[in-house]
Amino acid sequence: MQRGIGASSAGRGGRVYTVLQQAIVDQALPPGTRLPEDSIGAQFGVSRTIVRAALQRLAADGLVEMKVKRTATVARPSLEEARAVFEVRRCLEREVARLVAEKWNDGFAARLAAHIAEEQQAADGGDSKATVRLAAEFHVKLAGMSGNPLLVRYVTEVVSRCSLILSVFGRPHQSECAIGEHRTILEALAAGDAARAAAAMDHHVALVERRGVGGETAAEPDIGEILARYLPLAAVADA
Amino acid sequence: MQRGIGASSAGRGGRVYTVLQQAIVDQALPPGTRLPEDSIGAQFGVSRTIVRAALQRLAADGLVEMKVKRTATVARPSLEEARAVFEVRRCLEREVARLVAEKWNDGFAARLAAHIAEEQQAADGGDSKATVRLAAEFHVKLAGMSGNPLLVRYVTEVVSRCSLILSVFGRPHQSECAIGEHRTILEALAAGDAARAAAAMDHHVALVERRGVGGETAAEPDIGEILARYLPLAAVADA
DNA sequence: GGCGGAAATCCGGTATACTAGAAATGATGT
DNA sequence: ACATCATTTCTAGTATACCGGATTTCCGCC
Numbered sequence: 001m002q003r004g005i006g007a008s009s010a011g012r013g014g015r016v017y018t019v020l021q022q023a024i025v026d027q028a029l030p031p032g033t034r035l036p037e038d039s040i041g042a043q044f045g046v047s048r049t050i051v052r053a054a055l056q057r058l059a060a061d062g063l064v065e066m067k068v069k070r071t072a073t074v075a076r077p078s079l080e081e082a083r084a085v086f087e088v089r090r091c092l093e094r095e096v097a098r099l100v101a102e103k104w105n106d107g108f109a110a111r112l113a114a115h116i117a118e119e120q121q122a123a124d125g126g127d128s129k130a131t132v133r134l135a136a137e138f139h140v141k142l143a144g145m146s147g148n149p150l151l152v153r154y155v156t157e158v159v160s161r162c163s164l165i166l167s168v169f170g171r172p173h174q175s176e177c178a179i180g181e182h183r184t185i186l187e188a189l190a191a192g193d194a195a196r197a198a199a200a201m202d203h204h205v206a207l208v209e210r211r212g213v214g215g216e217t218a219a220e221p222d223i224g225e226i227l228a229r230y231l232p233l234a235a236v237a238d239a
Numbered sequence: 240m241q242r243g244i245g246a247s248s249a250g251r252g253g254r255v256y257t258v259l260q261q262a263i264v265d266q267a268l269p270p271g272t273r274l275p276e277d278s279i280g281a282q283f284g285v286s287r288t289i290v291r292a293a294l295q296r297l298a299a300d301g302l303v304e305m306k307v308k309r310t311a312t313v314a315r316p317s318l319e320e321a322r323a324v325f326e327v328r329r330c331l332e333r334e335v336a337r338l339v340a341e342k343w344n345d346g347f348a349a350r351l352a353a354h355i356a357e358e359q360q361a362a363d364g365g366d367s368k369a370t371v372r373l374a375a376e377f378h379v380k381l382a383g384m385s386g387n388p389l390l391v392r393y394v395t396e397v398v399s400r401c402s403l404i405l406s407v408f409g410r411p412h413q414s415e416c417a418i419g420e421h422r423t424i425l426e427a428l429a430a431g432d433a434a435r436a437a438a439a440m441d442h443h444v445a446l447v448e449r450r451g452v453g454g455e456t457a458a459e460p461d462i463g464e465i466l467a468r469y470l471p472l473a474a475v476a477d478a
Numbered sequence: 479g480g481c482g483g484a485a486a487t488c489c490g491g492t493a494t495a496c497t498a499g500a501a502a503t504g505a506t507g508t
Numbered sequence: 509a510c511a512t513c514a515t516t517t518c519t520a521g522t523a524t525a526c527c528g529g530a531t532t533t534c535c536g537c538c
Contacts, residue, residue: 012492036519047493048520056292060299062389069499069520084387088334095330148323150301154393251521275489286523287490308490308529 016044016054024063024074025136025163026129031076035064062161075164079213082165086209089158090202093139096155097185097201099146101194108145112186115141119179136163138182162208170212181207255283255293263302263313264375264402265368270315274303301400314403318452321404325448328397329441332378335394336424336440338385340433347384351425354380358418375402377421401447409451420446 020040023029035055037048044051055072058064062085066072077085100108115138122130136159143155181204188197259279262268274294276287283290294311297303301324305311316324339347354377361369375398382394420443427436 038519049492049494052520053292053295056295057299060296066520071500071519081388084389087338087387088331088389088393091330091334092327095327099326148326149320150323150327150397154327158389277489288522288524291490305490310489310530 012046013050013053016040016046016051017057019044020054020058021061021063021160024058025160026133027163027167029074031074031164031168033074035072035074037072061157063164077161077165077168079169082169082213085158085161085165086205086213089155089162090205090209092151092155092158093143093201093205094198096139096143096146096151097189097197098194099148099151100142101189101192101197103145103147104189104192109186109190111141112138112189116179116182116186119182123179132163135179135182136160142185162212166208166212178207251285252289252292255279255285255290256296258283259293259297260300260302260399263297264399265372266402266406268313270313270403270407272313274311274313276311300396302403316400316404316407318408321408321452322448324397324400324404325444325452328394328401329444329448331390331394331397332382332440332444333437335378335382335385335390336428336436337433338387338390339381340428340431340436342384342386343428343431348425348429350380351377351428355418355421355425358421362418371402374418374421375399381424401451405447405451417446 020029020035029035037051037055041048041051055064055066059066059072062077062081063075064072065075115134119131119134119138122134139159140152140156143152146152181200185197185200185204188200259268259274268274276290276294280287280290294303294305298305298311301316301320302314303311304314354373358370358373358377361373378398379391379395382391385391420439424436424439424443427439
């Protein structure tokens with residue numbers, strides 16, 4: 001599993017799209033980062049045409065913001081957007097759980113068990129980047145088992161956006177998906193209990209949301225307040 | 240309400256996108272229709288760059304097919320795709336019903352009643368094109384009332400695709416959305432009964448699917464079988 | 479007369495040139 | 509010393525040129 005979340009289409013533009021998407025969900029490119037078409041094109045050895053197409057796709061996915069005549073930036077989701085995305089995600093993933101339970105077979109069980117083992121290994125090894133990526137892939141893999149390509153597309157999109165959201169609102173270096181919760185889902189599916197699987201999934205997504213966005217209103221990152229917190233340090237540095 | 244389903248973004252490319260989308264869901268451009276970038280650009284007085292971007296968006300929406308090095312065409316959904324789209328649509332619209340029931344208020348009631356009246360008027364006037372368009376807009380409007388922009392986007396997409404699907408599999412000139420079913424949904428919402436509203440919506444979408452795609456497997460349009468049906472006619476013509 | 483291949487044509491993929499608007503930088507006056 | 513305005517630079521929007529692959533057309537051959 002070298003690939004990230006989305007298997008891209010066009011050979012050339014697809015590369016740019018995939019790399020950018022991975023970089024964004026991996027938080028290698030934090031929200032607000034400028035994404036000038038020229039420099040990115042130079043980086044990849046392609047023209048602006050290609051980069052532009054990739055950025056437009058990313059914008060459609062909600063991962064980058066493209067305002068007219070302004071340099072594209074990595075999206076900085078608002079709290080409302082975050083809630084909206086999680087709301088849709090819960091709805092979609094409940095359906096995924098239902099459908100996968102319906103179509104359940106031993107191959108699924110084996111694949112998911114292997115995936116969870118991989119997650120455990122990454123977590124044990126302290127590889128937090130891999131942990132986050134594998135957690136997201138768990139959900140996409142599950143969606144794939146529903147046999148519904150549109151559902152896969154939507155889940156992929158919504159999971160990616162959740163990663164971005166967590167990078168804005170979540171406490172850093174916190175594993176978003178408790179592996180145990182994935183195990184619980186797998187168990188419910190293996191038991192052939194669609195309702196329990198859907199409930200477990202719903203609960204899991206709710207927990208991810210709570211861990212990431214938090215129960216309170218948590219206010220937009222206020223630049224003034226942040227700087228104020230640094231004033232004492234500046235005073236020390238001055239002395 | 241002059242606009243069709245999607246309010247587009249960029250002034251220039253948005254125009255092309257919107258017009259093409261409308262033309263496709265109105266079945267003015269039947270599935271399989273070639274969409275050469277040059278001629279479309281000439282038509283709109285813009286360059287291929289713009290048209291290409293619009294086509295790419297449409298392709299992402301599942302309304303056009305873009306294979307490499309091949310002229311884009313209006314998508315011709317397969318039966319499996321059709322089922323997949325309806326499956327997701329049911330899931331999304333159930334959620335819409337739930338959410339709208341939660342946020343219900345008199346303004347919503349008035350707006351929906353007015354919309355349904357418009358539908359009735361179009362149906363009475365025998366304007367089948369308007370009837371179809373208004374039926375689709377009912378669902379998008381409802382989604383808008385959920386207050387969830389992502390949900391609106393997904394519902395819009397999925398409803399558009401359903402229109403296209405019905406144009407392939409549905410009997411022609413059949414009103415897809417019985418207006419009575421819309422009224423039933425409105426009543427359930429007005430009664431503040433979220434569960435009943437969700438059920439009514441689910442039932443409605445299921446009916447739309449049944450009317451369009453049909454209950455049986457109905458097999459892909461088999462070119463051989465279709466031609467065979469014409470053989471007797473050819474014999475007569477020969478005589 | 480229908481079939482297969484070569485030439486001509488069409489058309490999509492990509493790079494690039496040009497324009498103009500936005501942001502950054504520096505100059506000028508109070 | 510600061511604010512305002514001019515200038516310069518950066519970069520997005522769009523058109524267009526060029527290339528190569530796909531499609532069609534047409535001609536000669538069986």
